[in-house]
Amino acid sequence: MRNHVWRFLRPRPWVLVRLAAWSVLEAGQTFVLGYALAQALDAGFLAGDAAAGLWWLTAAGLAVGAGAYGTGRVYGVVASLVEPVRDRLVVSVVARGVREADAGALSGLTQQVEIARDALAGLVMVSRSFLFTAAGALIGLFSLAPLLLAVVLPPLLAGVAVFAATLRPLARRQEAFLAADEALAAELGVVCPGLRDVTAAGAEALVAAGVGERTEAELRAAQALARWSVARVAAMAVGGQLPVVLLLATAPWLLGRGVTPGGLLGALAYVTQSLLPALQNLVHGLGTGGARLTVVLRRLITPPAGEQLAARPYAGAPPAAPSPDERLPAGRAPAGQRSDERLVAVRPPAAHPLPAEPPAWAASHTPASRCSGVPALSLAAVSFAYGPASEPVLDGLDLVVPPGGHLAVVGPSGIGKSTLTALVAGLLRPGNGSVRVYGYAVPTPEAAASRVLIPQEAYVHGGTLAENLALFRPAPVPEAELLAAAERVGLTALLKASGGPGGRVDPAALSAGERQLIALTRAYLSPAPLALLDEATCHLDPESEARAERAFATRPGGTLVVVAHRISSARRADRILVMDGARTVCGTHKELLRTSALYRDLAGGWTTRRAPLLG
Numbered sequence: 001m002r003n004h005v006w007r008f009l010r011p012r013p014w015v016l017v018r019l020a021a022w023s024v025l026e027a028g029q030t031f032v033l034g035y036a037l038a039q040a041l042d043a044g045f046l047a048g049d050a051a052a053g054l055w056w057l058t059a060a061g062l063a064v065g066a067g068a069y070g071t072g073r074v075y076g077v078v079a080s081l082v083e084p085v086r087d088r089l090v091v092s093v094v095a096r097g098v099r100e101a102d103a104g105a106l107s108g109l110t111q112q113v114e115i116a117r118d119a120l121a122g123l124v125m126v127s128r129s130f131l132f133t134a135a136g137a138l139i140g141l142f143s144l145a146p147l148l149l150a151v152v153l154p155p156l157l158a159g160v161a162v163f164a165a166t167l168r169p170l171a172r173r174q175e176a177f178l179a180a181d182e183a184l185a186a187e188l189g190v191v192c193p194g195l196r197d198v199t200a201a202g203a204e205a206l207v208a209a210g211v212g213e214r215t216e217a218e219l220r221a222a223q224a225l226a227r228w229s230v231a232r233v234a235a236m237a238v239g240g241q242l243p244v245v246l247l248l249a250t251a252p253w254l255l256g257r258g259v260t261p262g263g264l265l266g267a268l269a270y271v272t273q274s275l276l277p278a279l280q281n282l283v284h285g286l287g288t289g290g291a292r293l294t295v296v297l298r299r300l301i302t303p304p305a306g307e308q309l310a311a312r313p314y315a316g317a318p319p320a321a322p323s324p325d326e327r328l329p330a331g332r333a334p335a336g337q338r339s340d341e342r343l344v345a346v347r348p349p350a351a352h353p354l355p356a357e358p359p360a361w362a363a364s365h366t367p368a369s370r371c372s373g374v375p376a377l378s379l380a381a382v383s384f385a386y387g388p389a390s391e392p393v394l395d396g397l398d399l400v401v402p403p404g405g406h407l408a409v410v411g412p413s414g415i416g417k418s419t420l421t422a423l424v425a426g427l428l429r430p431g432n433g434s435v436r437v438y439g440y441a442v443p444t445p446e447a448a449a450s451r452v453l454i455p456q457e458a459y460v461h462g463g464t465l466a467e468n469l470a471l472f473r474p475a476p477v478p479e480a481e482l483l484a485a486a487e488r489v490g491l492t493a494l495l496k497a498s499g500g501p502g503g504r505v506d507p508a509a510l511s512a513g514e515r516q517l518i519a520l521t522r523a524y525l526s527p528a529p530l531a532l533l534d535e536a537t538c539h540l541d542p543e544s545e546a547r548a549e550r551a552f553a554t555r556p557g558g559t560l561v562v563v564a565h566r567i568s569s570a571r572r573a574d575r576i577l578v579m580d581g582a583r584t585v586c587g588t589h590k591e592l593l594r595t596s597a598l599y600r601d602l603a604g605g606w607t608t609r610r611a612p613l614l615g
């Protein structure tokens with residue numbers, strides 16, 4: 001680094017000379033200010049010569065004006081010193097960006113160049129200002145009375161020494177903090193856009209642990225930095241404030257040894273008006289800006305180690321062998337897709353060995369729940385409103401769906417069908433009442449594991465079809481089982497067109513209906529016995545919808561709740577829940593035609609318009 005600075009400054013002696021010259025003018029005010037105040041008091045007002053006093057004050061005022069002019073010129077010279085540094089850095093990083101054809105990295109690097117430029121300018125300003133101001137003030141003190149120098153200089157040097165001693169450790173802590181901060185930002189930059197995938201893959205705990213680790217690391221770095229920053233305060237206290245105390249405490253002694261009252265006043269002015277602010281600027285400017293500049297320059301000058309330029313891959317996962325929880329799918333969902341599907345368990349795809357029919361989950365749920373008589377779904381006096389002042393969407397709703405049952409939910413748009421499925425899925429909590437899935441209270445992990453929600457906007461991630469379809473299964477799914485499920489739900493054509501279960505899918509290229517078929521087949525294969533289809537077939541034609549619904553209705557051990565948007569869908573169900581606010585009723589198609597005016601209306605609308613009226 002020192003070599004770089006020397007090589008840069010050597011061909012620019014005139015810039016340095018100009019900088020020094022304007023700095024001398026700027027520092028002149030420091031000298032004149034204290035000296036003129038001393039003279040105004042001693043030779044003017046205390047001597048009874050007010051005119052002389054005013055003359056010295058005028059001289060001080062003129063010096064301040066000249067100093068301000070000098071400061072203005074200093075800025076110009078600092079710019080001509082710093083801009084070439086910026087230009088060189090820009091050339092270097094652009095060359096690197098072009099070489100590596102990485103536009104994103106290039107934009108990041110040029111931004112860092114701007115930071116380096118600003119930090120460098122700040123550093124030049126504060127260190128130069130401290131040097132010249134200190135020189136002006138010390139010369140002034142000496143010219144007033146050498147004894148004053150003896151009082152001010154030792155604590156000033158001690159303060160600067162303390163600051164200098166802490167500079168390196170502070171810079172290291174600052175650098176560590178910046179690195180921790182960036183690591184956390186990078187982590188969040190990777191995690192946040194993929195939150196849906198994280199949830200979909202059941203990897204919340206894993207990702208939270210990774211982010212938590214980085215947050216802890218940043219906290220530790222911030223604490224270490226704060227501890228070392230105390231040393232800065234000590235440097236300020238010793239170098240800037242102690243001289244003031246010493247001047248006041250030794251005032252009688254100083255006055256007894258020939259120092260005049262004006263000299264004492266001038267000394268105080270030097271310390272409080274010049275030295276203290278200059279030291280403050282140095283400590284803050286060099287302490288913070290210096291560390292920042294070091295970090296940025298190191299990155300810009302040192303060739304990238306890949307990770308500095310490119311986005312880091314997800315780093316939250318531990319490097320050890322995969323545990324059963326490490327289930328983040330490789331692909332990302334395309335933008336704009338929503339996923340409300342709550343997953344039971346996910347694992348990476350594996351080879352598909354022997355066929356197995358019926359699916360393993362069927363045995364585990366069916367007999368127990370059927371034999372015990374526990375309803376697949378029960379709602380008891382459930383009320384729900386979106387806000388304290390909102391009208392309730394559900395008001396004291398009771399509902400029981402037996403295991404193996406098939407319930408259709410119908411009602412006008414906005415009546416609360418999706419709200420009901422969200423309550424069953426545990427995405428919303430009822431204000432009153434209770435929801436149970438296979439006897440498990442919602443929300444509990446057991447209830448979550450017992451149901452699968454397929455929303456209208458199907459979630460499909462990149463990767464292979466098999467990966468998508470097996471997403472909810474805790475163990476590899478035999479290929480024959482995949483193929484059988486695809487056949488039952490109606491996915492076979494897409495499966496063939498994609499080259500079989502190993503074929504890769506591009507979620508953005510699929511039609512909405514194809515995405516729904518994938519989501520439906522995935523749900524069909526899920527171990528959860530209760531399937532909640534919230535208009536999950538709305539993009540399918542009536543035949544495909546009928547086929548998919550039949551598959552779910554006859555899924556071994558499965559129970560189906562479907563938000564219907566066609567009369568045919570409602571008619572396939574054993575029972576139909578007609579949502580109508582306070583007049584919500586449940587019954588068979590025939591019963592409802594008799595008893596529910598709303599259902600008659602809806603069914604009439606469906607039949608005559610041949611278009612979905614509901615939801």
Ligand SMILES: Nc1ncnc2c1ncn2[C@@H]1O[C@H](COP(=O)(O)OP(=O)(O)OP(=O)(O)O)[C@@H](O)[C@H]1O
Nearest residue numbers: 386393411412413414415416417418419420614615
């Ligand atoms: N997040 C929310 N905040 C406030 N109100 C909401 C929210 N979600 C839904 N609602 C309101 O709750 C009511 C029920 O909405 P819901 O989506 O459950 O109806 P729906 O019957 O499924 O409608 P659709 O068939 O059109 O999808 C509507 O009045 C809706 O505006």
